[in-house]
Amino acid sequence: MKRIFFVEDDLSLIHGLSFALRQQGYEVIIARTCLEAETLWQAGGFDLAILDVTLPDGSGFDLCRRFRQSSKVPILFLTAADEETDVIMGLDIGGDDYITKPFKLAIFLSRVNALLRRSGDFRQPDDTLQSGGIIVHQLTREVIKDGAPVELTASEYKLLCFFLEHPNLVLSPEQILSRLWDCEQNYIDSSTLTVYIRRLRAKIEDDPSNPKRIITVRRMGYKWNAAK
Structure with a gap:
């Protein structure tokens, strides 16, 4: 399932567009402020980011600049700012598309689908997992903690990747054990x-x-705290 990161503060748009995206079979993760967006972004694993430009505590342009420091995930701006200079700025700083409000739902979904079809081309080549100061480069199996390499056994590595792939979710022992079966x-x-x-x-x-x-998590299992 493709994961879409949707940063928007308008509740009516949140409800309407997230419903439409989920009807298309996408998973939607929502943030309403820049602070919340930066925290949730650390969990990683997104296939597309949809950013409103004007947010209560900052700008979607600023978020785009920060996201582009570590990710090539496609970014779609969704905003009422339709000045040519705004559109040019959004694309120049790393955005991939720009839709101005009001818009037709069919056009919005068409743009989203088009970006997602190309999302594989935007992923980090080593399919990096990153959360809580931990970075895993899956292609090279390199693990970094706060800038320093960490040596893990094969089972420890599989366990860490499983946690990073499911941030903030409680994983039962049975789920984890099924991942740790050897070959x-x-x-x-x-x-x-x-x-x-x-x-x-x-x-x-x-x-x-x-x-x-x-x-x-007592009597339930374990959880990776992405907000660490």
């Missing part, structure tokens, strides 16, 4: 999972005894 289908039990969690925390947490990235 011979030898089952890894819950006791071994506990050991892997402890070892991974020792390598990626600032204080493993008080973890902020991998959170234990």
